[in-house]
Structure formats: C-alpha cells, structure tokens
Amino acid sequence: MTEAKKVEQAKVEKFSARIMEDYGNTLRGAMLHIGDRLGLFKSLSQAGAVTVEELAQTTGLNARYLREWLGSMVTGNYVEYDRETKRYRLPPEHAPVLADEDSPYFAGGIMQLSVPFVSMAPKIIEAFRKGGGAPEESFPLETWEGMERMTMPWYKNFLVQRWIPSLTGVKEKLEAGGSVLDFGCGSGLAAITMAKAFPKAHVVGSDFHGPSIERARANAKAAGLGDRVQFEVSDSDALVGKKFDFVTTFVVIHDATNPLQMMTDLRRATADDGTYLMVELNLSAELHENMNLNGRVMYPQSTLYCMTCSLSHGGAGLGAFVGEPRLREMATKAGFNRFRKVPSDMPPLPALFELRP
Known part of the structure; x- marks a missing residue:
C-alpha cells in the first residue's frame, strides 16, 4: 500500500x-x-x-x-x-x-429543544422530497416552553442591563412612560421583563401563535403584571395605524413568511422618533464564514425549525441564510434610514441591530 x-x-x-x-x-x-x-x-x-x-x-x-x-x-x-x-x-x-436558571449561560432551553427538534426529522424528510415544510402546529407543544427557556437568560441578564441602555434614548423614553411593542413575543418573557423594569411604560406583546399568547398571559399573571402587559394574537398586518416608541423582535425576522413585508409593517408601527431593536442570528451570509460553533448549531436548527416553518406557508425560508447584508437591505427597503449593529461582548449568539426611521 x-x-x-x-x-x-x-x-x-x-x-x-x-x-x-x-x-x-x-x-x-x-x-x-x-x-x-x-x-x-x-x-x-x-x-x-x-x-x-x-x-x-x-x-x-x-x-x-x-x-x-x-x-x-x-x-x-x-x-x-x-x-x-x-x-x-x-x-x-x-x-x-x-443547573442555575438565573445564569446568563443557562442551557436548559437548548437541552429541552433538542428532543422535539430531532423528533421532527421524519416530517422534514417529506419536505425534502415534496417541498413545503413543517408548520408550527406540527411541532410538539413542549417546543414553545423550550424556546421560552432558551431565550430566558437573554431577558434576565442582558435586555434591561445592557441592550436597552446601548440604544440611543430608549431607556429614557421608557422611564418616562413610552410605549413598547414586542412583536413575535412568544411566551412574553421579554415584554414582561420590560414592564417590570419600566413601570410607567405601556407594553404590548403580539404573536400569531395562539398557544404562545395563552402562555404569555399566564406568565404575566404569575408575575403580577396581568393588568400591565397586553398580549394579542395577530400578525404584522394588524399593526396598521398603531405607533410605538420602541419596537422589538427577538430572532423573528429570519423565521418570517414574508420578512420584508413584516419589516415594512414594523417600520410603520415605529414612531418617527422611535427605535426598532432587531435581535437576530449572528451568522454571515457566506457559508465559509460560518465554519464555527454558530454555524454548527444554526444550520441544523434552521433546517429542523426556522426555515421549514417559513417554507410551510410558502414563505422566503431565510433561516440561517439571513446574514447582516440581507437584513440591512431589507431594512432600507422597509423605510428605515439608520441601521447599526450594536457592539456586544456577550457570547456569539445573538446579533443586535438598532434601526431608526
């Protein structure tokens, strides 16, 4: 030989x-x-x-x-x-x-999500053959609790302490009683966290997924904020005519059926002197630049959840293919004039973008 x-x-x-x-x-x-x-x-x-x-x-x-x-x-x-x-x-x-649910490194949600995501593989195989995808309602209900727990460390340790103070004038507006929309709010933890931190602010959470909104209302009630945070089942087209000082989405845009239309609706819902915080996947649009831990996690997760949910509705299916240049391009088309990636010293997920009219 x-x-x-x-x-x-x-x-x-x-x-x-x-x-x-x-x-x-x-x-x-x-x-x-x-x-x-x-x-x-x-x-x-x-x-x-x-x-x-x-x-x-x-x-x-x-x-x-x-x-x-x-x-x-x-x-x-x-x-x-x-x-x-x-x-x-x-x-x-x-x-x-x-073990520590108050730690910024707590991974309970990730551990919980691994089982429902892997269990979806047979349904995803059919999408490989026939196109389309697996809609949200086909996932086990435990998926939504896992997502809640996965993002919980962000809200407990970074949202109020670091992220909001890093945005121009947002903290001051909320302290004075400004309005907040958390779109794609899931089980409501971000909205509840902001309502706790800014008692004068008017906070609304919106999501098209009914079971998540039910869970959000229960979470708000358990936190003693049932009368301070409003949760509603709606998509972005229901935002017509509404204006908010501060709009947030937490890893929502890359999942969207029509991400450009969603960002356009969110622009219309952002006050002319307001701010939109878009928290998204910290991935490059170029595959070779994702040869790292983020890429090894997010491409499988996108295939098993993010991309397939969007494609199930005939959507764009951005998933892990989103990237900062594409987000910047969509922001401009949606009517945002300022787009800034917020510097962050936290672990590599997620990426923060400050958008303003």
Whole structure:
C-alpha cells in the first residue's frame, strides 16, 4: 500500500470515529433533556459528591436508571466520577450552564429543544422530497416552553442591563412612560421583563401563535403584571395605524413568511422618533464564514425549525441564510434610514441591530 493510500485510510478511520462521536452526542442530548426535566443537575449541584443510592434517595428516582444516566454524563465529561469512593460530582463550573436558571449561560432551553427538534426529522424528510415544510402546529407543544427557556437568560441578564441602555434614548423614553411593542413575543418573557423594569411604560406583546399568547398571559399573571402587559394574537398586518416608541423582535425576522413585508409593517408601527431593536442570528451570509460553533448549531436548527416553518406557508425560508447584508437591505427597503449593529461582548449568539426611521 502506498503512502497516499495509508493517509487516506487514516482519514477514513478518523472520520468514522467522528460519526460515532456525533451519534453519541445526539443520544446524549436525550440524556441531557432527561437530566434537565427531572432536576438532576440541580440535585447534583446542591448535593456535592454523591453515590447512586444517595442521589436516588434525594430525588426519589429509580437507582438503576440513575446509574445508567450517570454513566452517560461521566463518559460525556459532564459529571466527574471518583472510582475509589464511587461518588459522582457536578463540577462547579458546569452548574451555571446546567443547573442555575438565573445564569446568563443557562442551557436548559437548548437541552429541552433538542428532543422535539430531532423528533421532527421524519416530517422534514417529506419536505425534502415534496417541498413545503413543517408548520408550527406540527411541532410538539413542549417546543414553545423550550424556546421560552432558551431565550430566558437573554431577558434576565442582558435586555434591561445592557441592550436597552446601548440604544440611543430608549431607556429614557421608557422611564418616562413610552410605549413598547414586542412583536413575535412568544411566551412574553421579554415584554414582561420590560414592564417590570419600566413601570410607567405601556407594553404590548403580539404573536400569531395562539398557544404562545395563552402562555404569555399566564406568565404575566404569575408575575403580577396581568393588568400591565397586553398580549394579542395577530400578525404584522394588524399593526396598521398603531405607533410605538420602541419596537422589538427577538430572532423573528429570519423565521418570517414574508420578512420584508413584516419589516415594512414594523417600520410603520415605529414612531418617527422611535427605535426598532432587531435581535437576530449572528451568522454571515457566506457559508465559509460560518465554519464555527454558530454555524454548527444554526444550520441544523434552521433546517429542523426556522426555515421549514417559513417554507410551510410558502414563505422566503431565510433561516440561517439571513446574514447582516440581507437584513440591512431589507431594512432600507422597509423605510428605515439608520441601521447599526450594536457592539456586544456577550457570547456569539445573538446579533443586535438598532434601526431608526
């Protein structure tokens, strides 16, 4: 066998191992989902080093299943294992990601979304063959709770503390009682966060997805803000004649059926001296510039959710193909005269854009 053949065989073996690793990671996503939903990471964070039996007693869960689950976590380097004492320990550096819902790094929503997204693969296969896509109502209801939890760290740690103060004059307007529209509000966490921070402001959340609006109203009531935040089921065409000092969308535009029309409607709903904050995927329009963590996450997620939902309605299907140049072009066509990418020192997702008439 020539030297070239040997090199090629080595590459085959290396890539074969990579496939096995990816397969294990996919299955481990289900284990992460189980650990998150059963509160196992929180239990481990609070307990310190524990045996299987001690964890079973603390959680009330089956010891045999816990042993196998812990094996997944140890071999995946999520949990440490002491072979002498047979005790398991969640490293303190992992707790902000796996166990602390107030942490900016909390990943519970991501862990929760992995299962419903992967479960959609058979339906997406049909879209590959026939075109179209999978509409929002075809996804498990758990999807929307997962999305709520995925974006929750943004609203808890960045929206009021960093993002709004980085925009020209917005904080002052809201403190004085300005009006806010969070379009595509989902379960309402951003709107509720702004209502808490700016008690004089008038806050409205809008989304075309009825179950999300029901959840938003319940969240507002639980936060004691049921009479301060208004949630409505509507699409952007229902904004005609309404004006707001501050308009927000959080990773909405790339999902839209008609993103240009949506941005045009949002421009009309933005007061002439107002601001539109567009939070979007931090991806390039060029594939070769997305050879990074963002790209490895967002292309699969776009295929399984973002793009396919838009295409299911005969839409543009931008998904991960959005990119800053395309957003800037649409903003100009929609009637915005100023477009600025807001500098951010937070982790690579998402990107913030300040648009003004």
